[in-house]
Amino acid sequence: MKNAILALGAAALLAAAPFTCAESQYKLLVLAIPNKYHYEYIPVARDSLERLAKLHAFEFTYANNTGVFDGDLRQYAAVVFLNTPGEELNPSQRARFEAYMRGGGNAVVVHRAAITPPSAVPNPAPNAWPWYERLVGRTFKIHPMLQTAAVDVVDRDFPAACGLPPRWIWSDEWYETTDPYKVAIRPVLNVDESSYDPTKIWPGQVATGMGKSHPVAWYHRYEGGRVFVTLLGHDVAMYKDPQYLSHLMGGIWWAATGKGQRTD
Known part of the structure; x- marks a missing residue:
């Protein structure tokens, strides 16, 4: 009987060990609200995040509201706006997030979440939020049709570049942005406009590209915290791709x- 009790005790310790080793390091809030162009990604992204959470010990x-x-x-530890822009928040919620x-x-701002109603224009939209626009660091202008392009890593020492080759083939909507508030950002990835057609767009719209400096992922500090922005992530299949994840x-x-972030 004594041996049986000892065996049961050892089994219990072994069963508890993985849970102890995988104790959560931090907790995220992920906001993913379906919209006209982005909804299929939601269950796929959640499944991928669950696997990442188990692998990297976070929760x-x-x-979806x-x-x-x-x-x-x-x-x-961080709020992730996953294809969901800050304009979805009501005034009191905006104030809470600012605080x-x-x-x-x-x-963390992902793809569609970077599209905000521009506020630095003569007649800004009623739901414009200049504070969030500055948090993103750039203002969305337009994007051409989804195309394959070459993306260059410009900050190899930043974690979002780990696992990516120096020149990466990717297919996405290559957002064009402006900088009305002159926010200083640190680019991580830059899309090579010579590798796709920046003018390929729908009738009645005009896209011209941004030239050699066309960041598609960056980071900066804002208010008292850190902000990471990636403009990549349009298609549902991307949330299964190991390099994108x-x-x-x-x-x-x-x-x-x-x-x-390597600093040496």
Whole structure:
């Protein structure tokens, strides 16, 4: 009987060991609200994030409405706007998020979440949010049709570049942006406009490209926290791609912890 009890005790310890080793390092809030052009990605991205969370020992709240911003955001190491722009938040939720960032919170902005109603124009939209526009660091202008292009890594020491080759073949909507607020950003990836047609767009619209300096992923500090932005991530299949997920995970890791950036 004694041996049986000891065996059961050892088995219990072994069963508990993985849970202890995988204790959560931090917690994320991921906002993913379906919209006209981005909805199929939601369950796929959630599944991929669950696998990343198990692999990298973090946890997250996956929300499909903005009600979570009515609660205490201080529990989250970073807030991820996953194809969901900040304009979805109501005024009180915006104020809570601003306070969260000023208190040392952090943000990750993915693809569609970087499209904001421009505020630095003669007649800004009623739901324009200049503060969030500056958080993103750039203002969306237009994008040509989805095309394959070559992406160059311009900051090899940043975690979102880990696992990517120096020149990466990727297919996406190559957002064109402007900088009305003169925000200083640190580019991580730059798309080579000579590798696709920046003018290929729908009738009645005009895209001209941005020239040699066309960042598609960057980071900067804003208020009291860290912000990582990637304009990549239009298609649902991308949220299954190992290289894209490595890129996204690196940005999340840095935003949540401030770690992983080589400084030597």
